[in-house]
Structures are given as structure tokens and as C-alpha cells.
Amino acid sequence: MKIFLGWFYPQFMSTYGDRGNIIALSYWAKVLGIELRVVEISLKDPKEKILKMDILFMGGAQDIQQEIVNQDLRNNKGEFLKKAIEDGVVGLFVCGAYQFLGHYYKTADGKKIPGLSIFDLYTENAGDKFPRLIGDIGIKTKINFEEIVVGFENHGGRTYLSDKSLAFGKVVFGFGNNGIDKTEGIFYKNTIGTYLHGPILPKNPKITRFLLEKAIERKYKKRIRMKKFDEEWEKKAKDHVIKRYI
Amino acid sequence: MVFYLSIILGKLIVFFSQIFKIGAGSTWPGHLALIFDKNFLKKIFKKNPHLQTVVVTGTNGKTTTVALLKYLLEKKGWQVFTNQEGANLLNGIASSLIKNTNLFGKIKKQVAIFEVDEFNFPLIIDEFLPQMVVVLNLFRDQLDRYGEVNTIASRWLSALKRLSQTTKVFLNGDDPNLYYLGKNIHSLVFYFGLEKENMPHKTVSFDVDFNYCPVCFNLLSYKKVVYSHLGSFFCQKCGFSPKDVFTLSLKNITFPLLGIYNQYNLTAVLLLLIKGFNFDLKELISLLKDFLPVFGRQEKIVYEDRVFYLFLSKNPVGFNQSLETAFSFVKDKKNIFWIILNNRIPDGLDVSWIWDVEFKKIFVVDKKVFVSGDRAFDMAIRLKYEPTELKKNIIPIINLKKTLKKILKETKKNEKILVFPNYSAMLEVRKILIGKKFL
Numbered sequence: 001m002k003i004f005l006g007w008f009y010p011q012f013m014s015t016y017g018d019r020g021n022i023i024a025l026s027y028w029a030k031v032l033g034i035e036l037r038v039v040e041i042s043l044k045d046p047k048e049k050i051l052k053m054d055i056l057f058m059g060g061a062q063d064i065q066q067e068i069v070n071q072d073l074r075n076n077k078g079e080f081l082k083k084a085i086e087d088g089v090v091g092l093f094v095c096g097a098y099q100f101l102g103h104y105y106k107t108a109d110g111k112k113i114p115g116l117s118i119f120d121l122y123t124e125n126a127g128d129k130f131p132r133l134i135g136d137i138g139i140k141t142k143i144n145f146e147e148i149v150v151g152f153e154n155h156g157g158r159t160y161l162s163d164k165s166l167a168f169g170k171v172v173f174g175f176g177n178n179g180i181d182k183t184e185g186i187f188y189k190n191t192i193g194t195y196l197h198g199p200i201l202p203k204n205p206k207i208t209r210f211l212l213e214k215a216i217e218r219k220y221k222k223r224i225r226m227k228k229f230d231e232e233w234e235k236k237a238k239d240h241v242i243k244r245y246i
Numbered sequence: 247m248v249f250y251l252s253i254i255l256g257k258l259i260v261f262f263s264q265i266f267k268i269g270a271g272s273t274w275p276g277h278l279a280l281i282f283d284k285n286f287l288k289k290i291f292k293k294n295p296h297l298q299t300v301v302v303t304g305t306n307g308k309t310t311t312v313a314l315l316k317y318l319l320e321k322k323g324w325q326v327f328t329n330q331e332g333a334n335l336l337n338g339i340a341s342s343l344i345k346n347t348n349l350f351g352k353i354k355k356q357v358a359i360f361e362v363d364e365f366n367f368p369l370i371i372d373e374f375l376p377q378m379v380v381v382l383n384l385f386r387d388q389l390d391r392y393g394e395v396n397t398i399a400s401r402w403l404s405a406l407k408r409l410s411q412t413t414k415v416f417l418n419g420d421d422p423n424l425y426y427l428g429k430n431i432h433s434l435v436f437y438f439g440l441e442k443e444n445m446p447h448k449t450v451s452f453d454v455d456f457n458y459c460p461v462c463f464n465l466l467s468y469k470k471v472v473y474s475h476l477g478s479f480f481c482q483k484c485g486f487s488p489k490d491v492f493t494l495s496l497k498n499i500t501f502p503l504l505g506i507y508n509q510y511n512l513t514a515v516l517l518l519l520i521k522g523f524n525f526d527l528k529e530l531i532s533l534l535k536d537f538l539p540v541f542g543r544q545e546k547i548v549y550e551d552r553v554f555y556l557f558l559s560k561n562p563v564g565f566n567q568s569l570e571t572a573f574s575f576v577k578d579k580k581n582i583f584w585i586i587l588n589n590r591i592p593d594g595l596d597v598s599w600i601w602d603v604e605f606k607k608i609f610v611v612d613k614k615v616f617v618s619g620d621r622a623f624d625m626a627i628r629l630k631y632e633p634t635e636l637k638k639n640i641i642p643i644i645n646l647k648k649t650l651k652k653i654l655k656e657t658k659k660n661e662k663i664l665v666f667p668n669y670s671a672m673l674e675v676r677k678i679l680i681g682k683k684f685l
Contacts (some may be wrong), residue, residue, distance in 0.1 A: 011457055011465065015386065015394065017562075019452065020601030020628075027631040043465070062394045062455070068463055134390050135595065152596045154390055197598045202627050233630060233642065237623035 002035040003215050006053035008097070009069050010040050016154065018059025018094050020199035021208075025055070028208045032224055034216060043072050050080040053089060054215040060095030060155075060197065063107075070113065073100060078116045085118050090215045091191035094200065098185065098193035099123045099157055108156070119186050119193055120166070121177075123157040132156045136241050137174025137196060139184045141207070148172055148246075149204045150238045151196030159195075161186060168192050173245040190214050203238045205231045249289050252279035253351060256344035272333040276340025287336070287373050290343050293351045299374070300359045300518070303367040304382025304418075306564045310503065311382060311511045312361045313540045318519060321533045325355040331540075334362045336373060365392045368405035375409055378522050379433075380416045380514050381424055385474060386455050387561040388594030395455050399423050406431045416518050418510060419491035420476040426460035426486075436521055438513040439491040442478050445470035446506065450477075453562035453602045461486045472506060473570070474563045492517045500535045504544060505571035542672040544571070549650075549679045551659040554584075556676065560593065560668040562602040572664050573607055581662045582653060583608055585629075586619040586646065586671035593668050597621050600628050609634040614656055617642040618649040619671050646675055 007022055022038060029036035041049055050056070061069075073081065085091055085101075099105050102121040105113045108128060115122075133155055138148045149169060158178035161167060167177070168185030176184035176195070185194035192207075194200060201208040213224050256275030279286045291297065302311050309331050316326045329342040339360050347353045362370050364384065381402070386395050406415065406427060417428045419437030428435040447470065450457055454474050459466050459481035471477035480487035494513050501512055512534075519525040539545055542558045555575075557568035589595050608615055609632060617625045617640060626642035643649045653663060667675050 010452075014452065014602070015455060016389065017598030017601040020598065020631075023601060023631050026633075030633075062396045064396055064458070064463065068458065152390070152598055154596065197596070199598055199601055202601070202631065203624070233623050233626045236642075237621070237627055240621070240623060 001033070001216055001220060002037065003029075003054040003212075003219060004052055005036055005038045005055045005057060006041050006050060007038055008041050008056065008058035009043070009072075011042060012065040012069050013059045013061045013097060015061040015065070016059065016095065016197045016199075018197060018199050021057060021059070021092060021094070021201040024199070024201035024205070024208050025057075025212065028205060029212055031229070032209070032212060032226065034212060034224075036212075041077070043068075047077040047080045050077060050084050053084065054219050055211060056081070056084060056089055056091040056093075056191070058093050058097035058100075060097060066096045066100070067113075070100060073116060074114065082116055082118050085189060085191045088190045088218060090211050090218065092201075092211060093191065093193045095155055095195055095197065098195065099159065101193055102159065105157060119188055120162040121159055121186060123159040125156045126158060133158075133175035133179050133195075135174055136245065137176065137184070138172040138242060138245060139169030139174075139176065139196075140172055141169035142187050143210050144206050147206060148238075148242055149196070149200070149207060150241045151194075151198035151200045151203070153195045154197065155195050168194050190218070203234055205229065205234050248283045249286065249351065250349065252282045252286055253344055253347060253349060255279070255282070256341065257349070260341070260345055272330040272341055273335070273337045274341070275344045276337035276342075279340050279344060280337060286340055287343070290347065290351055290353075291374055294353045296356065297353055298357045298378070298522075299376040300357065300378040300380065300522075301362055301367070301370065301376040302359065302380045302382070303362045303364055304380070305364055305385040305387050305561065306567075307382045307507055307511045308361045308363070309540050310508065310543055311380065311515060312359050314511060314515045314537060315359055315518065317537050318515065318525075318530060318533055319357055319523070322523075322525065324357055326357045326359060327355050328359045329361060331361060334360070335366055336370065339370065364398050364402075368401045371405040371408055375413065377412075378414045378416070378518060379406070379409065380518060381418065381427075382510065382514060383418050383421055383476065384423055384456075385453070385561055385563040386599070387564075388596075389599075390596040391594045395423075399427065403427050403430060406433070409433045414518075414522050416514055416521075418476070418514070419488045420472060420478070420510075421456070422466060422475060422479045422486075423456045423460055425488050436517055437488065437491040438510070438517045439488070439493050440472055440506070440509055440513065441493045441495065442470050444496060444506075444509065445472045445477055447471040447473065447477070450475060451566065451604070453566055459484060459486050473567055476510075499531050502535065502537055503539055504575050505567060507567050507571075542667075542676060547676070547679045550654055552654065552657050553660065553662045554665055554679055555662065556665050556667065556672060558669070558672050559666040562599050565600075565603040565666065568666055569604070569607060572666075576662065576664065580611055580613060581664050582613055582657060583615040584649065584653065584663055584665045585615065585617050585625055586665065586667040586675055587617070587621045587625045588619045588668060588671045588674070589621050590670040593670050597624050600625060603628075605629055605632050606634075609636045609639070612636060612639065614639050614641055616649050616653060618644060618646050619667070620644065646678055650678060
């Protein structure tokens with residue numbers, strides 16, 4: 001079994017250690033017996049590359065990098081990205097990347113930057129008077145409601161879903177989409193949009209395996225079955241954060 | 247009157263904290279003085295026009311740079327004082343001034359060197375204008391506390407613009423963003439850098455945050471790279487590239503500190519002493535060989551007949567550099583590693599950055615890697631996910647003392663242990679190995 005992981009703009013969208021998600025996917029792919037090929041999708045690459053991918057990933061960055069990338073998405077690659085996500089390609093989009101896929105991002109000085117309108121949501125930066133939402137976060141997700149998924153969030157924008165039932169998770173501790181309605185991220189078709197850094201996948205191997213299994217299911221129409229996984233350290237790392245809040 | 251009372255009170259606190267060995271002496275005197283008299287700093291500088299002030303800022307290398315400046319100035323017979331490491335807010339600076347003044351506000355020493363962190367640098371410039379400023383580099387560090395590098399850079403730019411036209415500003419010319427800052431300020435700017443032949447890499451690594459041109463936002467190109475975004479950069483689109491960068495031929499220099507990052511610190515110091523104090527380069531170079539590393543930075547500590555080397559590693563660029571330096575230094579590559587990761591207030595709470603450090607090399611030999619600290623298991627996963635067959639060698643134990651016991655069991659006399667702690671972890675492990683409280 002071989003799947004392709006498309007990593008959007010690694011040179012630009014990598015401010016918050018989100019590369020750990022690629023490392024985690026590669027590790028668990030090996031454990032599950034999947035050949036995972038990581039393919040970089042950068043500014044100069046043709047947009048057709050996107051359609052060959054089984055998993056798509058993009059991380060977060062600073063405003064300037066996001067602006068550089070946003071132009072390429074809007075004028076060039078966005079249409080194929082939208083097609084892929086609508087077709088059910090597995091995806092993970094973190095922080096800035098998550099915001100891109102909504103209708104728009106309103107900056108602190110009131111400028112509206114249009115997004116790709118793949119996700120039915122919008123994001124607004126409330127300005128300097130409202131502090132960034134920073135800290136540990138724990139959520140219960142649609143993928144596995146029993147277990148708390150843990151990460152670290154650091155965002156100035158507040159995101160609002162048009163339909164709260166689309167949320168990726170419910171906030172147990174931390175801020176989530178906007179610090180008010182207890183929603184976190186979005187789960188649309190097979191794609192996750194989330195604010196969770198940490199990075200999200202290493203400490204939450206069930207999410208990692210879910211993405212890989214979904215990709216295999218979609219491509220090969222079969223399910224992977226394995227009984228036991230060694231995730232003792234992942235659990236300890238996660239529990240260390242959880243026990244500070246619960 | 248309030249000014250003099252502040253000095254007396256401050257001095258009393260210094261006195262008592264020394265007698266009772268409480269660690270408040272480095273910030274409290276200044277803290278109180280600033281409460282009593284908002285203009286305390288302005289007044290004390292006005293009373294001492296002879297005092298030369300140097301501010302050193304940047305993400306990595308500040309402490310070593312300050313120590314080297316002080317060392318060389320003292321070798322040349324100047325009297326120098328500094329703020330204590332970690333006390334780099336206004337109160338720490340005020341405290342160091344109180345310690346060095348007499349009751350009438352007069353300071354005998356001739357040079358004050360202040361280490362100021364990247365976040366606080368603009369706040370310090372609001373309070374007083376130094377005669378000289380060194381900006382070493384800007385990398386991401388503690389994003390949850392300091393913010394993103396671009397935010398820092400734009401705050402720096404407006405701070406540097408407030409400096410007077412006669413202020414001498416020393417900037418890293420191999421750093422595209424700092425070079426750009428230098429082109430937009432009114433002071434006397436000098437750039438330091440490394441010679442192209444001493445730049446070891448051809449491509450930028452993954453810990454980089456400034457890979458685009460600060461003028462036209464095109465992706466930057468590099469002829470050679472030193473590490474992270476430092477190197478001989480140029481923009482293919484608009485032609486942005488550095489000129490007039492001071493470099494040193496390092497062939498004939500005996501400098502006791504390892505690591506290419508220390509070549510930057512050294513070059514910055516020498517340039518400052520030449521341009522700011524009219525010292526002779528040859529003479530300065532002859533004085534370097536006896537300089538000792540500052541604590542926690544390549545520091546050697548012998549404990550129970552084992553030799554521990556401490557490499558402070560508190561952000562992705564710093565960690566990658568520590569590893570690179572450690573590997574150049576241990577030729578036999580058979581040493582035990584001990585990585586310690588905390589996430590306390592001085593470290594930043596977010597540990598996501600460890601995923602941008604390259605750990606592959608650690609597994610080139612079949613030796614144990616101990617992992618401790620509050621976030622030991624985050625680090626353990628980071629190492630576990632490296633593609634290697636040597637996962638059995640990773641031993642996570644949160645508690646430092648328990649880890650140390652294990653290490654002693656695993657090692658023989660005279661064996662070397664390479665320790666990579668982040669900031670609070672460094673203070674903690676040092677306290678255990680030396681057996682006394684520091685700071």
C-alpha cells in the first residue's frame with residue numbers, strides 16, 4: 001500500500017513546529033505497513049500535483065508568509081485544493097492554513113482578506129485590545145469522543161462556524177475557535193481544520209492513525225486492522241498536560 | 247531627594263540580600279528605585295556623563311558576548327560592570343547601577359554593558375539611549391511569550407530609529423532581516439559577519455523563519471549558509487544583498503569557545519572594540535586565548551568523576567547549533583546524551599519547537615540517550631519518531647536526580663556526558679551537579 005502526502009509550502013508555513021505532524025504520519029505509516037511518500041507542494045509547483053495526493057497538510061506561519069502563500073492559493077492552486085477536499089481527500093490544516101480555507105480573514109486593522117470558501121466559516125482579528133488566545137488546549141473530538149486530544153494554541157484570529165455542529169471538537173480546556181462558543185476547528189468531509197499546534201499528531205496517535213486509515217480506505221477500499229499499538233509515551237506526554245487542568 | 251533615597255534603599259537591599267544569601271539582589275533594588283523615582287535611570291545617567299553604555303540584544307549569544315566584551319575591556323584596563331544574567335528588565339539594569347554607584351549617585355567605573363532580551367529591548371530604549379548597541383541575531387524563541395519574529399523585528403526597527411545619530415549600532419550582516427533594519431535607521435551602522443569560506447552549508451535548514459527578501463518578499467537565495475537564515479544571501483528578483491560587512495580571517499586566531507555561533511559573537515565584539523574604543527585588532531586577538539566559557543554554555547562540570555558538558559539549548563536554532571558543536575567536539579562519538587526539557591515561565595510554555603530540531607545524528611552510535619524534565623515524554627516521542635533502529639536507547643525519566651543516579655550506574659570514571667538543557671533545566675541541572683544554588 002502506497003500513499004502520497006502533499007505538504008503545502010513547507011518553506012513558508014512552518015513557524016510553529018507543525019512539521020512534527022509529517023514526522024508523526026511517517027512514523028505511524030511505517031508501523032502500519034504503509035509506504036508513505038511525502039511530496040512538497042511549493043509556490044513554483046504545478047497545481048495538478050494536488051490531485052495525485054491522498055493526504056494534504058499545511059501548517060501555520062506569520063502574517064507575511066501567509067500573505068505570500070495566500071496569493072498563490074487564490075490565484076492558482078485554490079481551485080484544485082477545493083476539488084480535492086470536496087472529493088474526500090484526507091486533510092489536516094493547522095492554524096493559519098485552517099483560516100485560509102474559510103470565507104475570509106479580517107485583520108486587526110479591518111482589512112478583509114478573502115479565503116478559499118471551502119469551509120463555511122470566517123475569522124476576525126479583534127485588534128490589539130483583545131489578547132491572542134495562547135495556551136494549552138484539550139478537546140473532545142468527533143473522531144474519538146472518549147479521549148481528550150491535547151495541543152497548544154497561539155492565534156490572534158477568532159473563528160466562527162456557520163454551523164457549530166461542524167466543529168472538529170468541543171473545548172474541555174483552553175480557547176478553541178473563538179474563546180466563547182466552546183467549538184474547536186472544523187471536520188468537513190475527510191478534512192480537519194484546527195488551531196492545535198503541539199504539534200497535534202505526535203501526542204494524539206489516534207488522530208494520526210485515523211488520517212492514515214481513512215486515506216487507505218479511500219484509495220484501496222479496505223480497512224487496516226491491527227490489535228495493539230505501543231503508545232505509552234504518547235499517553236504520558238498527554239496526561240502530563242491534562243492533569244494540570246482536570 | 248527621592249533619587250538619593252532610592253539609592254540608599256537600594257543599597258540596603260543589596261547589602262542584606264548578600265548577607266542573608268537571598269537571591270533578590272539582582273532586581274529588587276532597581277524595582278523599588280523605579281517605583282520611588284520614575285526618572286531614576288535618566289537621572290543617574292545624567293550624573294555620569296563619562297559612563298559609556300553598551301546594550302547587547304538578540305536571540306542567542308548575548309551572555310557570551312557580554313562576558314567577552316567585559317573580559318577584553320578589563321584586560322585593557324577599563325573598569326566595567328554588567329547587569330546579572332536573567333535580570334535584563336529595567337529593574338535589573340537599575341539594580342546594577344545602584345550596586346555600582348556611591349551614595350551621591352556617582353559611578354566610578356567607565357563602561358556599563360547591559361544584556362537585554364529581544365522582547366524588552368524596545369522598552370529599554372524608551373528609557374535611555376545607549377552609546378552603543380549590538381544586535382546579534384533574531385530567531386524564533388518562546389513564541390507564546392515573545393511573539394513571532396516579524397513582530398519583534400518591527401518593534402526593533404522603531405526602537406532603533408529612536409537612537410541618536412551618533413549611536414554606534416553593530417548588526418549581524420549575514421542576517422537578511424537585521425541587515426535590512428540597518429539600512430533603515432539614522433545611526434552609525436556597522437555590520438559583522440563570517441567569511442564565505444567559513445560558511446559550512448549550501449542550503450538553508452528547517453529552523454529558518456526569514457527565508458524571503460525583506461524588500462520584495464521573493465524567496466531569498468544563498469551562495470553559502472552558516473546556519474538557519476544566516477549566510478551569504480541575495481535576492482534574485484530585486485538584487486538585495488549585503489555590502490561592507492566586517493569579517494575576520496579566523497585561521498590564526500586561538501579562541502577557546504567552540505561552535506560557529508561563537509565566531510559571530512567574537513566578530514561582533516572585536517568590531518565593537520575597534521570602532522567604539524579604538525583598540526588594535528592584533529592586540530585584542532592576542533588576549534583571547536584565556537577567555538573561559540560562561541556558565542551553562544559549553545561549561546565543563548566534573549561530578550562523581552564523570553565529566554558533564556553543558557550545552558544550553560533553548561530554541562530550534564540554538565539546539566541545532568549545540569548538537570552540531572557537540573559532534574565536532576566529541577571525536578569518538580561514544581558519549582551518553584542527556585536532554586532536559588522544561589516548560590516553565592522562562593522557557594515558554596509551548597514545546598512544539600522541538601519538532602524543528604534535527605536529532606538524527608544522535609543515533610549514529612549505540613549509546614543511551616537520557617531524557618528528563620517536565621516535558622521529558624514530549625522529547626521522548628520526538629526521538630522515538632526519528633527513523634532509527636536504536637529506540638531502545640531512549641530512556642525517559644522526568645526527575646533529574648533519578649536520571650543522574652542512572653547515568654552514574656551506566657558510566658565509568660572519566661566518561662563524558664553531553665547535556666542539552668533548556669533554560670530553567672540548565673539552572674536546575676547545574677544546581678544538582680555543582681551542589682549550590684545559582685542566581
